[in-house]
Amino acid sequence: MTRILGAATALALSATLAATPEVQAQGFEIETGIERIASPNTRIEGLHRLYVGRRITPYFSIGQGIYSSALGDAGGAFFWGFEGVAHLSLSERLSLGLSGFIGGGGGAAQVVGNGTMLRAGLSLDYRLSPAWDLQFTASWIRIHGAPIDGPAFGLGMRYRLDERHGGDLGGPxxxxxxxxxxxxxxxxxxxxxxxxxxxxxxxxxxxxxxxxxxxxxxxxxxxxxxxxxxxxxxxxxxxxxxxxxxxxxxxxxxxxxxxxxxxxxxxxxxxxxxxxxxxxxxxxxxxxxxxxxxxxxxxxxxxxxxxxxxxxxxFNRARTGDTDGQRWALSTGLSFQQTAPSFFIAPGNPNSVVSMQETSLDYFIGERLYVTGNAQTTVAGGVAGYALGLVGLGYEIPVTDRLTLSLEGHLGAAGGGGVNTNGGIVAGLRAEIDYRVGEAWRVSVGVGRLQSVRSGGMSPTTLTVGAKIPFTTHR
Known part of the structure; x- marks a missing residue:
């Protein structure tokens, strides 16, 4: 579980949103494809891309992307983070796509240092049906800590859940x-x-x-x-x-x-x-x-x-009395871990703060009690490949009309990047304060403690900042 339940929470459950009846009308899209790096200098010769995004305008979406080694001999190299995509119509069937990604990761002994990945992408999209496009893609990929800084070319597919067609394009x-x-x-x-x-x-x-x-x-x-x-x-x-x-x-x-x-x-x-x-x-x-x-x-x-x-x-069985629907909350943002000598396998590592990007999905099993899944991967701090996957329980306490306090306990796994997880199993506690900005989202700040279950491993104090989006499905 070391390298993550991560994509499980960040994308498997983001993909859940993309096909959920209650949020289809908001407009989601999924893009996937493979790109070959033009001049590979590592065993990573090409990457598979999966992007799940929510449209915030008719032409622009924002969400998360995950990239994994697909060509060469570097299975185990994963990178995930935040991505935005814009589409400009050229004709009835052709459109131009522009995308930008920032995230991190590593693996397969091909990335050292921070593991930060940047990608600027361009695609020519040909509409096959109201829901599907064929994509011809080109991008520039840079990975900090690996000799990858150049163009890549490939093919992909785009799938839309489009409010202009009533939110129903015959999708699953x-x-x-x-x-x-x-x-x-x-x-x-x-x-x-x-x-x-x-x-x-x-x-x-x-x-x-x-x-x-x-x-x-x-x-x-x-x-x-x-x-x-x-x-x-x-x-x-x-x-x-x-x-x-x-x-x-x-x-x-x-x-x-x-x-x-x-x-x-x-x-x-x-x-x-x-x-x-x-x-x-x-x-x-x-x-x-x-x-x-x-x-x-x-x-x-x-x-x-x-x-x-x-x-x-x-969820789709006959339901009696479930008129209020199922409550969820999706969170995404940055997390910072304060290190100490025991944090690293090699105690001489001088870094004092490790920066992570994280995504959580909360599933409410009561009015205030919820199950949470959390995924994190490094974006800075000299620990390329370090990642966490956590599951746990949380309890939400309304403080005022706009403020909510949440208390969470986590258990999961962590590893990679030279971090001393002493076997991989970790546990943690966290308290979060959410401020409701509008009906659709909240700003969230949290503090906590994360520790390897076996003694002698890492035990950082954590600080998180991000946004939380409550939603309801299956009414």
Whole structure:
């Protein structure tokens, strides 16, 4: 789980918003594609891009992007952060896209120092349908701490949820969200990148599911290693076919995505996975799912059998008395960690503050009690590749009409960048004050403490600043 539940919260759950009926009319868009770096000087020869943004004008959206190694031999290099995209119409079918990204990350031993990534992008978009565009892309990518500072070219797709068409372009409907634990048992003879035998991996992550028919779902999720490969992370999308039998349903699923880190040999990063399983409705809202499968890297040595257990919150079943809908809150901003000698594996590191960008999603299970997921990755501080993935409980206390106090407890994993997480498992407490600026969003400031569970590791004081957007789904 080290490198993150991160994308799980930042994008899997942002993608949840993009297909949620209550917010479709606000206008969301998703862009994805692969770009080859023109003159690669590292094992990172190309990047996969995934962007989820909300339009704030008819022509401009802002959101988050995640970039992962897709070409070369650097599976495990991930970068994510803030991105804005503008589109200018040239004709009925052609438009010009302009984008800017700032974020951070690292991995695959290819980035040192801050890990800050900047990208300026240009695309020529050809409209295939009211919802889909084909994109021809060019960009300039600069990564601080790696010899990457030059052009890249590629192909992509753009998917729109467009208020001009009534917010319904025939896209999938958000159906469920799940917390999933997975155990990978590598096949005999599978080796690490460094050459030793690959041990078993235990992963924890989150997934979002979208209905496209009565029996077919699309899924998107991310997971990170909690045991066996500190620093391993994967981001996967797929399709599932269900066969209902009363309270039980059997399913077949295929998934593809990118992963690496933690010395796992995923080659360029592309992963392919197939599984079969059973889901049991435990209550009207919650399911328990068990699946067996296999995963393999397309051009790396990694291949393994898998067993997964998922705890699923279903939304689209018949609901009685749920007229108020489901409350959520999406937060994004910057977090700062005050370091000390125990913060670093190498105590001589002189940095005193590490800067992170973070995203949280809160799911209310009561009037004030909520479950939260939090993802962070470094943008400055000399710890390229450092990232966190946290889950926890929070309690919201109204103070005045505009001020709200929130108290949160977290448990999760962290690692990378030479930070001494002493095994990877961390816990923390945080208090936040939110000031309501308008009906749609709040300004948030928080202070807290984060500490490795095992003694002798990092224990920084944290300060967070950002924005919080409350919303409601499935009324």
């Amino acid at each position: 409907e958000f159906d469920a969200v799940a917390v999933v634990a997975t155990r990978y048992q590598p096949a005999s003879g599978v080796r690490r990148r460094s050459g030793g035998a690959q041990p078993a991996l235990s992963l924890v992550g989150a997934r979002a599911y979208f209905d496209i028919s009565d029996r077919t779902q699309l899924s998107f999720g991310a997971a990170g290693a909690a045991q066996g490969a500190q620093g391993y992370m994967q981001i996967m999308a797929g399709a599932r076919r269900r066969f209902e039998m009363g309270r039980m349903s059997f399913f077949l699923e295929g998934r593809a995505g990118y992963g690496g880190g933690g010395d796992v040999d995923t080659g360029a990063g592309l992963l392919l996975e197939a599984s079969a399983g059973v889901s049991i409705a435990m209550t009207r809202r919650f399911d328990l799912a068990l699946s067996l499968g296999a995963i393999a890297a397309a051009d790396g040595d990694f291949r393994a059998a898998s067993i997964s257990l998922g705890f699923v919150r279903a």
